[in-house]
Amino acid sequence: MSSVGTPGEGQYWYNVATKSIERGPQSDWSQLLGPYDSEDEARNAMAKVQARNEAWDEQDEEDD
Template identity: 80%
Template sequence: MSSEGTPGEGKYWYNVNTKSIEKGAQSDWSQLLGPYDTEAEARTALEKVQARNDAWDAEDEEDD
């Protein structure tokens, strides 16, 4: 058995349902964005997702 622990253990996660930060994945993976190294990074998770979505949408428009 590996002694490495759970993936993302000790990292920060953004819970999209509760809109809160979790240290270590405490909720179901389907509710979490991350992992992030710091709590501050986790707090900006939704902004990062929106920026990526906007960039992908712009790429799709260029391909048309």
């Protein structure tokens, strides 16, 4: 029996479908953002995504 656990086990994930925090990946990978080291980081995942998207949009506008 292997002692290797599931990748990301013990870390936190943000589920974009349910808008909830998971400890260890419990849902389909296509619905998860992470892994994060803390529950607070996972809770703020969507804010981080939104900020990055806005920065990329601004960069795209500057490139035009």
